[in-house]
Amino acid sequence: MAQRNLPRTGAVLVIGLGRFGAALAATLEDIGREVLAVERDEDLVSQWSGRLPVVEADATNPDALEQLGAQEFSVVVVGVGTSLEASVLITANLVDMEIPQIWAKATSGEHGRILRRIGAHHVVYPEHDAGQRVAHMVSGRMLDYIEMEDGFTIVKMRPPRETQGFTIGESQIRARYGVTVLGVKSPGEAFEYATETTRISPGDTIIVSGDSSLLEAFAARP
Template sequence: MADLHSSFRTADQPRRSKRGGVLVIGLGRFGSAIATTLDRLGQEVLVIERNPALIQLYADRIPTVEADATSPEALEQIGVRDFPVVVVGIGSSLEASVLVTGNLVDMGTAQIWAKAVSAEHGRILQRIGAHHVVFPEADAGARVAHLVSGKLLDYIEVEDGFTIVKMRPPKETQGFTIEQSKVRTKYGVTIIGVKSPGEDFVYATPQTRISASDLLIVSGHSELLDRFAARP
């Protein structure tokens, strides 16, 4: 990067408060989805992107800076140390992803969320100090696989296999209270919410009675949930 001052520019001169915010690096599908969602939720967000075409595409929607985030000098001038949370959304270049993450580690960023496109990529990011490594493609693939292969209507894996799903009730639970059906004892999963047609979701109690038309919110380990969902 020959000239730091000429190598980056801001869109509408985005400002941050002294409280910090979230810095997103990369305006690909992952980074742009995070940035636009944070902005819609009212969170302070700033995006770094080196591609002028992407900057132009998003400049009217979210605060953006055109810069090369692999350069520690560029990050310093942008004020990366003011951000307690930084998301590295670079996936197309492993080298750039690692360089940027390494820069953030060296600068003492409190929370680094980094996108990985493979297990090897993820291991490298973890070894150099990323606090959270995200596998968006793999996670989306696993989620869709669970949805298309069984009764699950929604599937969210939280961490270490712990998962929350939305599903139809198996026949053996229909017409019984949660206490009577003994789901937790038999299958090791917990029914945490029930939605009856035309009603809001309610937290489940042992006395909650399940009908065939209900939807269940169930938590537990993914393997146990798969077993429970496979019941007729």
């Protein structure tokens, strides 16, 4: 058996250049991560070849993965979602190659369960997660929404009118609403970690944490 190459620490192999895979690969490239994209559709390869390091190959074939050096990557993302069979075959190939971190896109709960059972370390649901985030944002003043575990959530939002012009201590936000202001970003100013003396202005953006239901109520205030 050939000796296994050491993983390229920090390098990411992205398989599939659909909307999810392409956006992920482009963002990794923008933030300076080493990335290689794999796509079997010739048109998509041509579309992205000037923007990303991309190889035309069929990742359902384990020999093709070995030839392009997939075993050298510490992280591989399976962005294929339109074909469940291809997604499962590619993920199984990567598991057999003992990739340290396998991230796989799922389009349904059943798809995700299959991917986990065959060995994917992380399963993501881009459409479902994006739908949840947008639902929370359109319902109030939220600009971004990150749900952690057990209902704990962090949001970026505009401050309710009743907090504007007052310090956090004066508004008694924690006592009255059960949420915690972590920081404040004023236009043209650096981000400021919040204290009791931090004053909130109408044009500010605030970062707030707490239980999701309490945050929903706080963000819904006029």
